[in-house]
Amino acid sequence: MSQPLRVGNASGFYGDRFSAVREMLEGGPLDVLTGDYLAELTMLILGRSRLKDPEAGYASTFLRQMEESLGLAVERGVKVVANAGGLNPRGLAVKLRELAERLGVEVRIAHVEGTTCSAAPRS
16 A cells, blocks of 8 residues: 655745745655745736846745755655746756755755647637
8 A cells, every 4th residue: 555645835825924834844744845836926026026137037935935944854855846936947946056055955956947838729
């Protein structure tokens, strides 16, 4: 019989309760922690941010949350999966790698980017 996969979610939009990541990590057994940062208002905020600074476009609050909780996640063996990269997933991945190095935390960081879309032809 397979073991259950324990998944918790710590956000639904940019600026959601900051303490939620740590609360989820400390709240009990957890295998995967997710975070959603792509609500419509969030995308507007990220778009405006990127217009001001082409290196921006990701949820900077996620970086602050990881600064506080990355070591705890690694210590507990929790994988973190989030779409906090928004309009600049590569930029967030770079910043997360820098953060992990500064904190002395060994962690694998991956990001997904691209814009492929297909639609069925209209009849």
